[in-house]
Amino acid sequence: MSEQPVIDLREAVAVLGGFPVLAGATLAVQLGEIVLLRGPNGAGKTSLLRLCAGLLPLARGSGQVLGLDLDGEIELIRPRVGLLGHRNGLYADLTVAENVRFWGTTVGASADEIDAAMDRLGVSGRLADVPVRRLSAGQKRRTALACLVARRAELWLLDEPHAGLDAAGRDELDGVLHQAVASGATVMLASHELERAGALAHRTVDIVNGTVVEDAA
């Protein structure tokens, strides 16, 4: 494990619409870890992921992601982070291949890397030319994950990544995450599917009322 945590939050406070969605969260995630965030709805899991992705400003406290300061170096953090939230970030009128190609190309991925990402998530071949609008929820999720793979993110932030996936899709996702970690990425995911996600994660942390409670699990 590296000495410099990939995520290093200290008493981090984030406010959304006047409400403190994170109220002094302290968390360190090391390189190559898969960390599961656990907590009830509204506890702050999604906000924590969005803070680390640079989408939610840090109001108080301090935070570093990939060695860069969340309070001033967000533009450098974002291209190295991949966030899959509740929404997939796909263009419904474009085909699967066009979506993956678009998101891969934004970070300079080669055609081979983009094709490999589609193969890995099982959205190549016949599905590649289908408009996203016509896909099932699970197929959309796979396409979004393929976009994330094509983007070659160093830190993966996943919000309910198993949602909508069938059994085979879940197994594939777990395999993709293990492969990402093996190639040097770090993963933090929020999930209510504790059995599946808990088995995948190296460590589980509880989020309670916007604060992080470390768990030994």
Add this chain to the structure above:
Amino acid sequence: MSRFQVARLVAVKDLRVERRSKVVTNQILPFAGATMVMFAFALDSKGVSGVDEDGQRWTTDVLALVAPGLVWLATLFSLLILVGRAFAVESEDGALDALRVAGVDPAAIFWGKSAALAVQLFLLELVLVVAAVLLYNVDVPLGGVALLGVTLVAATFGLAFVGTLYGGLAAGFTGRESLLPLLVLPVVAPVLIGATRAVESALGTGGVALAEGWPWVGLLAVFAIAFGVGGALAFGPLIEEAT
């Protein structure tokens, strides 16, 4: 990737989305056409006459006289729908957030989306000019074609830059459909005035001389450059605040 390459990527993506969805051809063009027909119903088509600066007497239909203004009004109404559509595509599945997380240069997003919007607007304006010729009995003199073309290009870019800038601002707000016209219409008033005067000159409407149109084109060009540069600088902070 360079800023230009990313802008081109965004523009191609937007145009592809619009070509697939057929919203422009199936909804916005018919809307613009219907607006032109409604103007024709609402305005009296009786002849009016006057004397130009050289003492020459002219006579024309009311509709032909006001056609340049009607073309640009129809363009503005259509612009609002186009802009709303351009950002609905980004918002409906969280793509705007994904663009931000991907670290895509906001200036490149701005120029890319503006370029795609400009292409659609330009095609729409050509259709509206043809509609004005057919419905309002407008003549397009050969000598005015260059002025007409340059006016369409300059006004199109001005409208596209303003539309993209305020579309991005409104994208994160609830009630953005009603907010967008409130933000955009006052700002594009100079384009409406300048483009109408320039097209009047190009068409010789009401005896206006051709040479009188070029200063208005200058105004349109300055407007487009100001919003093209200013918009690129402001777009990043605006979408940060709005989303």
